[in-house]
Amino acid sequence: MAEVSVKEGVETRDWIELKRKPVADIGFDETVKNLTTEKIEKVVNAVLNIGKNAARFMAPLETCIHCALCSTACHWYLSHDKDPTYAPVAKVKMTLWELIKRKGKVSPEFMKQVARIVFCECNLCRRCSMYCPFGLDIAYQLGMVRRICFILGLVPQNILDQTHSLSATLNQLWLTQGDWIDTMQWQEEEVRAEIKNVRIPIDKEGADVMWCPLGTEPKVATYHIARTAKIMNVAGIDWTVSAQDGWDSANMGMFIRDMETMQRVVRGIYDNAMRLKIKRVVLTE
Amino acid sequence: MYDFIKDPSIYNFVRGPLVWIAFLVFIGGSIYKIREMVLLAKKEKVVYPYMDLKLSLRSLLHWLIPFNSRNWRLRPVVTTVTFLFHIGLVILPVFLLAHNVLIYESWGISWWTLSEGLSDIMAMIVIGCCIFFALRRIFAPEVRFVTFADDYLILAIAFLPFITGFLAYHQWLLPHKIMVILHMIFGSLMLITIPFTRLGHMLYFFLTRAYMGSDQGYRHSKDW
Amino acid sequence: MGWKDSPIETLHPIEFYYELVSTGRIKIDKNKKIKGPITIQDPCNLVRLRGAGEKVRYLVNATCEGPIIEMQPNREHNFCCNGGGGGNAIGPPWKRNRCEGARVKAEQIIATGCHNICAPCHNCYTSINDVLKFYNLEGHAMFMDEILAETMEVPEEFKVG
Incomplete structure (x- = not known):
């Protein structure tokens, strides 16, 4: 890969390389081997071209005065003894501005660092936007970079797997419909030891409330289901859960900016709510 | 070069066209x-539906008043300098006596002006603030990390009209007329570059602030 | 969450529980209230993007005896728990990295001196527990459904036996 870069006239080490503890993640280490500068260039320019038509993307680029007043808003910056490379504006600088400056002609190693910055050193919590005198949506910009990384496949393995699961089953942890219904019935039985005649109504049409748990709840944290069943029953709520796929309120597609999966997950929930003629939806996440 | 600048046609050009x-x-x-x-x-689908005049003004107001948002309070020095700088930057050129005289000579209209002493102090403050910003760019690590050459350039663009105007008023360093010509050139340069460089944050401030204010306000949250 | 023109009203559990408790559909048993001082982790999605900070405080006040000792800063200004935005979901290899990035959170918790931390968001709950373990702090995060299910009054007709 290095040969290709040199031929293209791209310096592989002319960007600031961060000194971070190396973390092994197949999602980064393996996919980066399949990348070339041409591939990256193509993806970056495709995403940035969409960005050029977006005011939310362009306005911050032309407004940011590089005052670094956002830095103290970031918990990463404060947690690392005010290391300037963790400041929000620095993260934008090292990722987006660099990609724009080079028009996407960057080496795979650079992209790997970009992916680490946007996925593993930023939570898109929007606190920096609250502390920016201009109210620039830094989270949106880093989200665009996440989108570039996602299309390139440079995503931490765990979250990518969960997104794949969402796109295949509309839940986060590869649960089948049978597992899901089974878990609900099992929990109903468990809670009956404490509270008389507890019901977890599945697919009840016309209920007031549809509850959408997180995929982890039926898989590893069933006590959440038990507690919710207790609360709902004691309060006498007319509630239900959906039997069909689209009961999971986790949306990993949103985190890695896989818009397509993200839309399908949201749509799945609304579809179920419409199908069951639900009045309100309670989403755990 | 010296003779060239002294040529009256240059003065006429910069003063007029x-x-x-x-x-x-x-x-x-x-x-x-x-x-x-x-x-x-x-x-964009998501910008306009969220826009709300009341929420935007609320956010703008909180950030336009010094020490009225948490980040202004957290950084008192930067806040003071920023506000003094921008107030000077906007008020001084508009209400300066000399500028008013020029406008009066041309069009016969004039308005309230600052006293000469106050203008002088304000000019010094703006110049001082510029130096503070430059030093901050050099010495604060988090700012230095994100500073590019054009950051110094736009700082210089804002700095030069004020320093030349200040020197012209006191008739220091260079002959008065040459300094005035330089002052007018740099002033024009600043005006021309505002819309096309990041000095445009003067314009976009109101748009981006309004968007963030509306967005946060719509979510029953606040952004100050 | 938080869209205009959403076809069906969507609620965060906190907002839903707030409704249940404030309208009296769930009554809190005074004897079962959580003891000791408690602090609140304001989740980004709930507070910054939903503006429900006061509802969390209402619920905690209703269910816990001890005083609420606020983290500094709090509400909209609270720091992210470092588990949001995919921070937890990027997986086990990054756990150390994540906990190191959450040192301010640990400092905030130490400053409150509380052992009970109400974390009404799945990401915050997981993340706060990790942070506590990583920095060898005493205490534990508590989820809102946990607090509510423990402290609510269970009427006679629901009791088994």
Whole structure:
């Protein structure tokens, strides 16, 4: 890969390389081997071209005065003894501005660092936007970079797997419909030891409330289901859960900016709510 | 070079057409840029539905009053300097006596002006603030990390009209007339560059702030 | 969450529980209230993007005896727990990295001196527990459904036996 870069006239080490503890993640280490500068260039320019038509993307680029007043808003910056490379504006600088400056002609190693910055050193919590005198949506910009990384496949393995699961089953942890219904019935039985005649109504049409748990709840944290069943029953709520796929309120597609999966997950929930003629939806996440 | 600047035709040019060009470019460019951004925002599905005048003004007001948002309070020095700088930057050119005299000579209109002593102090404050910003760019690690050459350039663009105006008023360093010519050239340069460089944050401030204020306000949250 | 023109009203559990408790559909048993001082982790999605900070405080006040000792800063200004935005979901290899990035959170918790931390968001809950373990702090995060299910009054007709 290095040969290709040199031929293209791209310096592989002319960007600031961060000194971070190396973390092994197949999602980064393996996919980066399949990348070339041409591939990256193509993806970056495709995403940035969409960005050029977006005011939310362009306005911050032309407004940011590089005052670094956002830095103290970031918990990463404060947690690392005010290391300037963790400041929000620095993260934008090292990722987006660099990609724009080079028009996407960057080496795979650079992209790997970009992916680490946007996925593993930023939570898109929007606190920096609250502390920016201009109210620039830094989270949106880093989200665009996440989108570039996602299309390139440079995503931490765990979250990518969960997104794949969402796109295949509309839940986060590869649960089948049978597992899901089974878990609900099992929990109903468990809670009956404490509270008389507890019901977890599945697919009840016309209920007031549809509850959408997180995929982890039926898989590893069933006590959440038990507690919710207790609360709902004691309060006498007319509630239900959906039997069909689209009961999971986790949306990993949103985190890695896989818009397509993200839309399908949201749509799945609304579809179920419409199908069951639900009045309100309670989403755990 | 020296003779060239002393040539009266240069003075006539910078006093007449150049200032006209500068103002036309500044106003035209600003309208163009804002219009472009507003049209661009219209294309996006998620910007316009959230926009709300009341929430926008609320956010703008909180950030335009010194120490009224948490980040202003957290950084008292930067806040003080920022506000003094921007107040000087906007108020001083508009209400300066000398500028008013020029406008009166041309069009016969004038308005309230600052006293000469106060103007002098304000000019010194702006110059001092510029130096503070430059030092901050050099010595604060988090700012230095994100500083590019054009950051110094736009700081210089803001700095030069004030330093030349200040020197011209006191008739120091260079002959008065040459300093005035330089002052007018740099002033025009600043006006021309505002819409087309990141000095445009003067215009976009109101748009981005309004968007963030509306967005946060819509979510029953606040952004100050 | 938080869209305009959403076809069906969507609620965060906190907002839903707030409704249940404030309208009296769930009554809190005074004897079962959580003891000791408690602090609140304001989740980004709930507070910054939903503006429900006061509802969390209402619920905690209703269910816990001890005083609420606020983290500094709090509400909209609270720091992210470092588990949001995919921070937890990027997986086990990054756990150390994540906990190191959450040192301010640990400092905030130490400053409150509380052992009970109400974390009404799945990401915050997981993340706060990790942070506590990583920095060898005493205490534990508590989820809102946990607090509510423990402290609510269970009427006679629901009791088994």
